[in-house]
Amino acid sequence: MSLLMSKQRIKAFLSFNSKIQRISKVQLHRMTKMFPPIREAKIDKKIETISTEPMFDHNIISSQHSGLFTLLPFGLRAVEKLINIIDAQMKKAGCQKLYLPHLTSTSLWKKSGRYDDCGSEIFRLHDSKNHEYLLSPTHEEAITSLVSSFQPLSHSNLPIYVYQISTKFRDEKRSKHGLLRSREFLMKDLYTFDKNLTAAKDTYKTIVNVYDDLFTNLGIPFKKVKANVGTIGGIKSHEFHVLSDVGEDSILSCTSCGFSANIDVLSDEHLNTCQSCGTALITKKGIEVGHSFLLGTKYSVPLSAQFKDEDGFHPMYMGCYGIGITRLLAAGIEVLSTENQLIWPKNLAPFKVCLIPPKRGSKEECASHWCYHLEYLINEIANYKDEVVVDDRLKLTVGKRYNYAKEFGFPIIIIVGKSAVNRIPMFELFQENNKMVLSQSDLLQYLKTH
Amino acid sequence: MSLLMSKQRIKAFLSFNSKIQRISKVQLHRMTKMFPPIREAKIDKKIETISTEPMFDHNIISSQHSGLFTLLPFGLRAVEKLINIIDAQMKKAGCQKLYLPHLTSTSLWKKSGRYDDCGSEIFRLHDSKNHEYLLSPTHEEAITSLVSSFQPLSHSNLPIYVYQISTKFRDEKRSKHGLLRSREFLMKDLYTFDKNLTAAKDTYKTIVNVYDDLFTNLGIPFKKVKANVGTIGGIKSHEFHVLSDVGEDSILSCTSCGFSANIDVLSDEHLNTCQSCGTALITKKGIEVGHSFLLGTKYSVPLSAQFKDEDGFHPMYMGCYGIGITRLLAAGIEVLSTENQLIWPKNLAPFKVCLIPPKRGSKEECASHWCYHLEYLINEIANYKDEVVVDDRLKLTVGKRYNYAKEFGFPIIIIVGKSAVNRIPMFELFQENNKMVLSQSDLLQYLKTH
Numbered sequence: 001m002s003l004l005m006s007k008q009r010i011k012a013f014l015s016f017n018s019k020i021q022r023i024s025k026v027q028l029h030r031m032t033k034m035f036p037p038i039r040e041a042k043i044d045k046k047i048e049t050i051s052t053e054p055m056f057d058h059n060i061i062s063s064q065h066s067g068l069f070t071l072l073p074f075g076l077r078a079v080e081k082l083i084n085i086i087d088a089q090m091k092k093a094g095c096q097k098l099y100l101p102h103l104t105s106t107s108l109w110k111k112s113g114r115y116d117d118c119g120s121e122i123f124r125l126h127d128s129k130n131h132e133y134l135l136s137p138t139h140e141e142a143i144t145s146l147v148s149s150f151q152p153l154s155h156s157n158l159p160i161y162v163y164q165i166s167t168k169f170r171d172e173k174r175s176k177h178g179l180l181r182s183r184e185f186l187m188k189d190l191y192t193f194d195k196n197l198t199a200a201k202d203t204y205k206t207i208v209n210v211y212d213d214l215f216t217n218l219g220i221p222f223k224k225v226k227a228n229v230g231t232i233g234g235i236k237s238h239e240f241h242v243l244s245d246v247g248e249d250s251i252l253s254c255t256s257c258g259f260s261a262n263i264d265v266l267s268d269e270h271l272n273t274c275q276s277c278g279t280a281l282i283t284k285k286g287i288e289v290g291h292s293f294l295l296g297t298k299y300s301v302p303l304s305a306q307f308k309d310e311d312g313f314h315p316m317y318m319g320c321y322g323i324g325i326t327r328l329l330a331a332g333i334e335v336l337s338t339e340n341q342l343i344w345p346k347n348l349a350p351f352k353v354c355l356i357p358p359k360r361g362s363k364e365e366c367a368s369h370w371c372y373h374l375e376y377l378i379n380e381i382a383n384y385k386d387e388v389v390v391d392d393r394l395k396l397t398v399g400k401r402y403n404y405a406k407e408f409g410f411p412i413i414i415i416v417g418k419s420a421v422n423r424i425p426m427f428e429l430f431q432e433n434n435k436m437v438l439s440q441s442d443l444l445q446y447l448k449t450h
Numbered sequence: 451m452s453l454l455m456s457k458q459r460i461k462a463f464l465s466f467n468s469k470i471q472r473i474s475k476v477q478l479h480r481m482t483k484m485f486p487p488i489r490e491a492k493i494d495k496k497i498e499t500i501s502t503e504p505m506f507d508h509n510i511i512s513s514q515h516s517g518l519f520t521l522l523p524f525g526l527r528a529v530e531k532l533i534n535i536i537d538a539q540m541k542k543a544g545c546q547k548l549y550l551p552h553l554t555s556t557s558l559w560k561k562s563g564r565y566d567d568c569g570s571e572i573f574r575l576h577d578s579k580n581h582e583y584l585l586s587p588t589h590e591e592a593i594t595s596l597v598s599s600f601q602p603l604s605h606s607n608l609p610i611y612v613y614q615i616s617t618k619f620r621d622e623k624r625s626k627h628g629l630l631r632s633r634e635f636l637m638k639d640l641y642t643f644d645k646n647l648t649a650a651k652d653t654y655k656t657i658v659n660v661y662d663d664l665f666t667n668l669g670i671p672f673k674k675v676k677a678n679v680g681t682i683g684g685i686k687s688h689e690f691h692v693l694s695d696v697g698e699d700s701i702l703s704c705t706s707c708g709f710s711a712n713i714d715v716l717s718d719e720h721l722n723t724c725q726s727c728g729t730a731l732i733t734k735k736g737i738e739v740g741h742s743f744l745l746g747t748k749y750s751v752p753l754s755a756q757f758k759d760e761d762g763f764h765p766m767y768m769g770c771y772g773i774g775i776t777r778l779l780a781a782g783i784e785v786l787s788t789e790n791q792l793i794w795p796k797n798l799a800p801f802k803v804c805l806i807p808p809k810r811g812s813k814e815e816c817a818s819h820w821c822y823h824l825e826y827l828i829n830e831i832a833n834y835k836d837e838v839v840v841d842d843r844l845k846l847t848v849g850k851r852y853n854y855a856k857e858f859g860f861p862i863i864i865i866v867g868k869s870a871v872n873r874i875p876m877f878e879l880f881q882e883n884n885k886m887v888l889s890q891s892d893l894l895q896y897l898k899t900h
Contacts, residue, residue: 027541035546035610036600064595068551073612076549091477096485099526101518101634102552102617103573123553125575125585127621127633135575135585145514150486160485162523167552167617171577183577184551 028375029351029389034059035073038393038404049246051334052178054342058408060350067175067183071326077350079186082329083165085347086188086214093210095161095190100142102167103133108141111302117231121171135169138232140295140320143191144303147316155195155309158316159203163190165325177246179330180287186325193316195307197235197296200317204236204294207321211240211290214323219346220332223286225251226261232320234295240323241286242331251286254279262286289328292321342409352387353378353447354410356401358417360394367420374414374427374440381447402430412450414443478825479801479839484509485523488843488854499696501784502628504792508858510800517625517633521776527800529636532779533615535797536638536664543660545611545640550592552617553583558591561752567681571621585619588682590745590770593641594753597766605645605759608766609653613640615775627696629780630737636775643766645757647685647746650767654686654744657771661690661740664773669796670782673736675701676711682770684745690773691736692781701736704729712736739778742771792859802837803828803897804860806851808867810844817870824864824877824890831897852880862900864893 031038036059055061060075071079087097106124109115123135136142147153147160168187175181190207194200208224215222220242227239239262241251250263254274263271263283274281295318299305306313332345344350355378357371358364371390378384389410391401398417405413412431419426419437427443429436431450438446481488486509505511510525521529537547556574559565573585586592597603597610618637625631640657644650658674665672670692677689689712691701700713704724713721713733724731745768749755756763782795794800805828807821808814821840828834839860841851848867855863862881869876869887877893879886881900888896 027544032606033544035548035607035612036597037603037607039600062596062599064592064599065551065553065555068553070551070592070596071549073546073548076547079549094477094483096523097526098485098523099521099529101515101520103515103518103619103634105515120578123575123577125573127573128570128623142514142520146512146520147486149512149514150489153487156482157485157487162485169553173578184553 027386031389031391031393036062049177049180049334050339051330051337051342052180054337054407055178055330055333058342061178063178067172067181069179069182069184069326074350078329078344078348079326081348082218082325082345083186083188085218086165086323086325089210089214090163090188090190093161093206095163097164098162099164099166100136100139100146102136102169104136104139104142106132106134108145108303109134112141112144112299113302114141114231121173123169123171137168137170138187138189138320138322139164140191140232140299140318141303144299144305144318147193148303148305151304151306153307155307158193158195158307159199160193160316161190161203163188163321177330179326180246180334181248182326185327188323188325190321192319192321193300193305194318195309195314195316197317200294200296200319204292204319207319208238208292211292211321211323215240215290217346218328218332218348219336220289220328221335222289223251223253223260225253225286226265227291228262228264229293232293232295233298234293234319236294238292239286239288240290240292242289242328242335243284243286244331244335245285246334247285247287249286249288251284252281253284254281287327287331287334288324289331290321290323292319294319337409341407344409344411349409349411351389351410352384353389353412353414354405354408355388355390356398356405356413356415356417357390357392357394358420359397362398364416364418364421367416367425370420370425370427370440371416374416374443377440377444378447381444384447406430412447477836481839481841481843484839486512499627499630499784500789501780501787501792502630504787504857505628505780505783508792511628513628517622517631519629519632519634519776524800528779528794528798529776531798532668532775532795533636533638535668536615536773536775539660539664540613540638540640543611543656545613547614548612549614549616550586550589550596552586552619554586554589554592556582556584558595558753559584562591562594562749563752564591564681571623573619573621587618587620588637588639588770588772589614590641590682590749590768591753594749594755594768597643598753598755601754601756603757605757608643608645608757609649610643610766611640611653613638613771627780629776630696630784631698632776635777638773638775640771642769642771643750643755644768645759645764645766647767650744650746650769654742654769657769658688658742661742661771661773665690665740667796668778668782668798669786670739670778671785672739673701673703673710675703675736676715677741678712678714679743682743682745683748684743684769686744688742689736689738690740690742692739692778692785693734693736694781694785695735696784697735697737699736699738701734702731703734704731737777737781737784738774739781740771740773742769744769787859791857794859794861799859799861801839801860802834803839803862803864804855804858805838805840806848806855806863806865806867807840807842807844808870809847812848814866814868814871817866817875820870820875820877820890821866824866824893827890827894828897831894834897856880862897 059072062070165188192203223241227237229237253260256279257277259274259276297315300315305316336343357368415428426437509522512520615638642653673691677687679687703710706729707727709724709726747765750765755766786793807818828838865878876887
């Protein structure tokens with residue numbers, strides 16, 4: 001009888017495996033095929049941050065040169081998920097996406113006045129015709145010049161909300177903590193153009209609310225604080241901070257009225273008590289993950305971004321709104337993780353499910369086919385398509401692979417283990433601190449609703 | 451009766467419009483809201499290429515500085531579609547995606563020997579610590595160094611297929627024809643690492659077949675030709691060319707046996723007759739859109755990308771495989787388009803459907819609601835989600851907007867016109883050279899199957 005079951009199972013396994021191969025749209029993910037190969041975590045961990053070393057150890061990022069990082073396949077999957085979420089939020093807010101060149105002529109920065117303000121943190125270079133360019137850290141000049149090139153624009157063409165997601169460059173002298181402070185980083189930068197200050201202020205409110213929603217939906221605790229406009233300039237500015245001891249900004253907050261500001265904007269007499277309600281302020285360190293600027297006409301006047309109405313030509317009122325995508329991912333991981341376990345912001349784990357088949361040569365090995373069977377069925381659930389990785393390092397015990405999956409932070413871990421050889425096979429599903437032992441149909445039902 | 455219908459329709463319109471607004475996942479696309487605003491095509495067209503000027507006129511690309519292009523929202527939509535198609539093909543072939551820094555230390559290029567070979571076409575710069583970097587045109591050194599950093603690797607870790615899609619830089623002195631030859635461009639670059647030459651040759655065959663499929667599926671006519679390995683080096687190389695008079699390479703082809711080569715690789719005595727079968731060769735110009743190299747150990751030896759087996763350490767055998775994404779899009783448009791009409795490669799048009807409601811003040815205006823009704827229903831069809839743009843420039847006649855849509859190359863144009871006021875409203879659907887007059891249900895049925 002048990003031999004018969006085994007034959008049936010082998011047949012089922014083969015049939016399902018070939019079925020999986022035929023589903024060309026789903027790439028099968030196997031730990032043994034992952035580049036780079038999975039490694040043992042290093043023992044000599046630095047303790048400055050909780051997550052930076054584990055992100056190296058777990059093949060999320062890699063670095064060959066100071067401040068320059070490769071997003072490895074695991075890391076890029078997380079980043080692409082974050083990009084998709086941000087794209088959806090931006091488009092919902094009526095923003096249109098474009099893609100500007102990375103090289104900006106310094107002639108534009110001379111027009112805006114930023115060329116002299118920005119120091120050695122900007123990478124500069126000359127082309128073979130000796131024209132000077134910079135590797136853009138932001139694109140206020142480039143986008144304003146672009147908008148201006150479509151003159152004449154009328155008031156009916158406004159507002160214009162345009163954004164891009166691209167690599168930005170900054171020659172950080174103190175690049176550190178992995179993606180938290182790097183010299184190349186992915187940024188979402190939105191630029192808005194309105195017909196007057198009132199409209200620009202309304203836009204500002206709208207986008208700041210979008211940011212609130214975005215960070216909240218990602219499950220990343222953040223604080224919106226008053227900030228200095230700095231070299232980018234403008235009328236007012238807010239920063240979005242993830243509070244963490246590894247942050248480099250000092251954030252003062254009032255526990256009573258909710259007032260919050262970067263220490264940069266407070267005068268000496270306001271450093272101790274809240275300027276709104278007089279309560280004592282508390283100080284925490286913050287990692288800046290987003291920044292909004294009400295720019296006014298700082299760029300539109302020198303770069304001639306105008307519109308026409310019945311009264312003639314007027315400069316547009318601008319805003320700019322950045323999110324450091326790679327930094328946001330890293331900051332989220334840093335504040336959510338524990339010393340023993342990476343925890344990813346909501347919906348950003350590289351794979352939602354890690355499936356663990358039995359060890360080779362173990363008593364449960366005859367149940368291995370259930371693993372690939374489950375892989376197929378879970379991929380059929382819309383929200384889990386392309387979200388399953390099988391840890392097929394069959395030389396390792398299930399326990400060892402479970403520990404790895406836990407450390408890595410896969411939100412759902414499913415073990416095909418001892419109970420999978422039952423007449424009605426049962427599977428162990430782990431999510432957060434819960435363990436469930438479920439039949440196949442219950443397991444699929446659970447996933448459909450989680 | 452007609453008044454009653456009209457009231458019902460207005461009610462239906464309002465109800466559907468609010469329903470559309472509630473579908474937060476679908477962004478509504480309106481020509482009047484597009485940035486940049488739609489313009490009249492310029493009369494003084496240059497005639498060197500068929501498509502470059504129309505791509506500027508139709509807000510697909512824009513340029514502020516020589517050889518540097520912005521992908522405007524229409525252009526970026528097409529590029530993102532092409533990226534998704536390439537991603538799917540790469541993943542189907544078992545490739546893993548990562549993202550390397552754009553800056554590569556020139557110390558790596560000195561190790562590989564490419565630093566001296568590559569002339570002034572490489573952008574170079576120094577950081578504030580006077581370390582020299584280049585803006586990578588390709589990443590052989592960077593990826594080989596990355597792979598090497600994960601030593602020790604065993605034969606069981608091979609093959610490694612890793613690719614990225616990112617902006618590449620080349621300081622072209624003769625940048626021209628828009629995206630066909632620009633100084634920043636999007637490229638897909640795949641690097642493969644095998645345990646020996648035989649395995650590397652098998653990989654080469656596999657990837658070249660993937661390229662064949664890709665170009666074929668896009669409906670872009672191409673020719674695979676023998677090519678020079680140039681400064682990238684290696685054992686053998688093929689280029690993928692789109693044949694066009696604006697191409698800069700000379701491609702010699704035999705009409706009898708199918709032999710095809712870039713003129714660069716042929717010795718003088720083989721320029722006239724086929725070296726395989728003796729037939730006279732014909733010469734055409736080609737735009738290089740893809741390039742494959744069997745690299746051998748050119749990079750793995752100097753940069754120590756080794757693996758270990760029972761006999762000790764061995765260098766890996768590499769291949770590299772590029773596709774110029776922005777150039778492929780532009781080359782496809784160039785060879786498919788006519789003088790009066792852009793024609794996009796298959797599945798790459800920025801929107802599949804352009805919907806045209808009646809002119810404001812026209813007799814048909816009372817049928818306008820059907821347009822937004824259709825927009826909603828078409829968005830419900832899986833393949834058409836987010837694929838509808840409404841040309842709501844209601845001041846313009848339907849005819850004028852139809853001509854615009856035709857010139858732009860929307861694959862499907864739907865007019866809500868005279869027949870939409872019938873008791874059973876009928877709509878005009880145009881695809882390629884066919885015109886159909888369809889009821890709502892027939893129209894939806896047609897789209898579901900096309």
